[in-house]
Amino acid sequence: MTIVRAVGGVHSGMPTSDGAGVELTRMVGIPDLDCVDPFLMLDQIDSDDPNTYIAGFPDHPHRGFETVTIMLEGLMRHRDSAGNDGVLKPGDVQWMTAGRGIIHSEVPEILDGRLRGFQLWVNLPASKKMMSPNYQDISRDRIPLARFNGGEARIITGNYLGQNGPAVPQTPIRLMDVRLKAGTEWIVDLEGANDLFICVYEGTIIFAEHGSEVREVFPPATVVFEGNGALRCEAGKDGAKILYCEGEPIGEPVAKYGPFVMNTHGELLQAVSDYNAGTFVTP
Numbered sequence: 001m002t003i004v005r006a007v008g009g010v011h012s013g014m015p016t017s018d019g020a021g022v023e024l025t026r027m028v029g030i031p032d033l034d035c036v037d038p039f040l041m042l043d044q045i046d047s048d049d050p051n052t053y054i055a056g057f058p059d060h061p062h063r064g065f066e067t068v069t070i071m072l073e074g075l076m077r078h079r080d081s082a083g084n085d086g087v088l089k090p091g092d093v094q095w096m097t098a099g100r101g102i103i104h105s106e107v108p109e110i111l112d113g114r115l116r117g118f119q120l121w122v123n124l125p126a127s128k129k130m131m132s133p134n135y136q137d138i139s140r141d142r143i144p145l146a147r148f149n150g151g152e153a154r155i156i157t158g159n160y161l162g163q164n165g166p167a168v169p170q171t172p173i174r175l176m177d178v179r180l181k182a183g184t185e186w187i188v189d190l191e192g193a194n195d196l197f198i199c200v201y202e203g204t205i206i207f208a209e210h211g212s213e214v215r216e217v218f219p220p221a222t223v224v225f226e227g228n229g230a231l232r233c234e235a236g237k238d239g240a241k242i243l244y245c246e247g248e249p250i251g252e253p254v255a256k257y258g259p260f261v262m263n264t265h266g267e268l269l270q271a272v273s274d275y276n277a278g279t280f281v282t283p
Helices: 267-276
Strands: 006-011 016-020 021-026 039-047 057-062 065-073 076-080 084-088 094-095 103-109 117-122 132-140 145-148 149-156 171-181 185-188 196-208 213-217 220-224 231-247 256-258 258-261
Touching: 006 213, 021 220, 039 231, 065 076, 076 094, 084 094, 117 231, 149 258, 256 267, 258 267
Parallel strands: none
Antiparallel strands: 006 220, 016 021, 021 039, 039 117, 057 103, 065 094, 065 117, 076 084, 076 103, 094 132, 145 149, 149 171, 171 231, 185 231, 196 213, 196 220, 196 231, 256 258
16 A cells, blocks of 8 residues: 655745846745745746846855756846856756855846746755855756656656656755646655755645545645645646655755845854855855
8 A cells, every 4th residue: 555645734825026026926934834945935027027037136245055047938147156157948947056155147038928937946055055156057958858648747857757857956856847637646756864845836636634634725825734644636627737846855054135045143144244245256
């Protein structure tokens, strides 16, 4: 008999803005869902009004974690202080390890049309927070597609059905963009101690909770799971699209201040001091 994880909570996300006024929905990193170790934050952008996103995210610093940008629709240009520069197209992924410090910008390159995608923040353990920055530009055609009865999964990192995603994270995680046809039951085995949440961004997902109780989750929603065992869910009558986020917990103290994520308040003060002194970025 398959042991199935229980639903620990369902969160609808919080409308907010970031950068130069980009409107988005924060799915993780909100008062009622601060983090799901090792995941610190998840933002979802979905708008067909350029006035809500065109100013983008001008130059800003990061230290102590990784950012993962997943484009679904639209174009986004990335530039950073290490000399990396590229345009993300639909289906592309950009994986940036901020490490000890990097300054970057993200600006849409379309003046009309829909901009849709995610940015996920993944924590780094204390032993890697001051590592050298790194950048992985992953085009859509490099991301394997695992097909199964009733659906398919784009594997960004980790292993699923014998295929490995191309991204190399500093913290062990499995990240997939999953599409399920109507009525499909999806079961995924997890490592026993790993944490898990999914973000439902299209269609609906149905869970059977506490035996006979059935719950249908509508987007945008983050579903967090607890305990050990497998994930089991079912797509609703219109199918479902979900972002699957599974990771090995770091289990260390987290100190956050805007774009800096460290282990102690003192380390945050040092990050601010380094930035103000111009010693934040490695030459």
